[in-house]
Amino acid sequence: MKSDRRLILERLQTTPGHITTTVTDIFSSNVPESKMRYIVKIYLMGDNSSARIVDLYLKKEDGSYELKIPMIHVSSAEITEIGSENPDNPILVLQGGSNLAGRVNAGTGISLAVIWWDDDR
Amino acid sequence: MEAGIRPIREKFLLPNYLGALEFKEGFVFFRVIRRGVCRYKPYPAIDENGNIIDVSPQSYEVEHTLRDPRNTDKDVLYLETGVSEDGYPWILHGSIGIKPQFINMYLRVPHGKAIPGNFPNLDPVRPASGDPIGYISSEVSPYGDPTDYAELVIPPRVHIGVEYYNCDTERSHQPVLDLYFCVYKMQIFNPDRDKDRKIISDIAARRVPAAFLTAGCGDIVLEMGRILQNEWNVRPISLDEAAELR
Numbered sequence: 001m002k003s004d005r006r007l008i009l010e011r012l013q014t015t016p017g018h019i020t021t022t023v024t025d026i027f028s029s030n031v032p033e034s035k036m037r038y039i040v041k042i043y044l045m046g047d048n049s050s051a052r053i054v055d056l057y058l059k060k061e062d063g064s065y066e067l068k069i070p071m072i073h074v075s076s077a078e079i080t081e082i083g084s085e086n087p088d089n090p091i092l093v094l095q096g097g098s099n100l101a102g103r104v105n106a107g108t109g110i111s112l113a114v115i116w117w118d119d120d121r
Numbered sequence: 122m123e124a125g126i127r128p129i130r131e132k133f134l135l136p137n138y139l140g141a142l143e144f145k146e147g148f149v150f151f152r153v154i155r156r157g158v159c160r161y162k163p164y165p166a167i168d169e170n171g172n173i174i175d176v177s178p179q180s181y182e183v184e185h186t187l188r189d190p191r192n193t194d195k196d197v198l199y200l201e202t203g204v205s206e207d208g209y210p211w212i213l214h215g216s217i218g219i220k221p222q223f224i225n226m227y228l229r230v231p232h233g234k235a236i237p238g239n240f241p242n243l244d245p246v247r248p249a250s251g252d253p254i255g256y257i258s259s260e261v262s263p264y265g266d267p268t269d270y271a272e273l274v275i276p277p278r279v280h281i282g283v284e285y286y287n288c289d290t291e292r293s294h295q296p297v298l299d300l301y302f303c304v305y306k307m308q309i310f311n312p313d314r315d316k317d318r319k320i321i322s323d324i325a326a327r328r329v330p331a332a333f334l335t336a337g338c339g340d341i342v343l344e345m346g347r348i349l350q351n352e353w354n355v356r357p358i359s360l361d362e363a364a365e366l367r
Binding site: 007010011013121 | 221222223258288289291
């Protein structure tokens, strides 16, 4: 029988996104109610203009936003990574009905990529 | 492995093992004379024309029999005659493992008929809607070690059908199967023959160790039919009748 780790690796997915100076949802729809979503890693791409500060939020089921990871420094011409290389060690866990959101302090916005997996198929 | 579900390899019978095979009409009692382990791994799911099946996200693939990709006229899980070339009554016994984890497989036993694994009080399973009941997934019968979650006993001239549903919301997947079976060539005990009556009674009354198999899958029991009864020269009987034979 395959190990759980192998099953998780098969489930890994990458979602690109773009956040602006207002709080922006990253996933196009909330996590399905029957699932848990494990956020393993987030890549934040500098906007090649200036260093930026990013805040990451949890969007709760009631639609409100809770700051989870504040003040991430993103250099203008670099990729900033947060999270681990290990899919068993997520930095955030989203419950059904929630979403991940972000905001940048200035500029026209920055791009990001989220590595994640859902607990159910 | 979940409690109460065992790898199918642990349930394969050995030569000289005794058993009772349940059909709709009753039980047939046997001894395994010869067995052959048959495995088709990897078996890429194909359609009737031999094309690889690729199921789109949250989509369904219609029913197919398990054709041999090398010759699509042949069904892998099928016995064309009632007895083997060397004259033994025979059956197939085994299970199917599946990957990847996103594919739900629905069996139809026999081809075009009922889907096993439904709750008795529920409406029929709808594979086209991806109903979360009555399916086999890699969680319960993994590729590489199929389990008795959907233990199949296939008598001669019965086709098995399979349908697939891809649960993945973003990616297409190709189902890959592990067909792990044994073909048993058997001596059939005839309740109308004096010398067989005691062994039938011993099996039915559990006085000797014996396997109990159901022709079909789970709660779906297949009919034996007159043709097979004639070919195997036996009439199926109830367990009570069998236990009382002297």
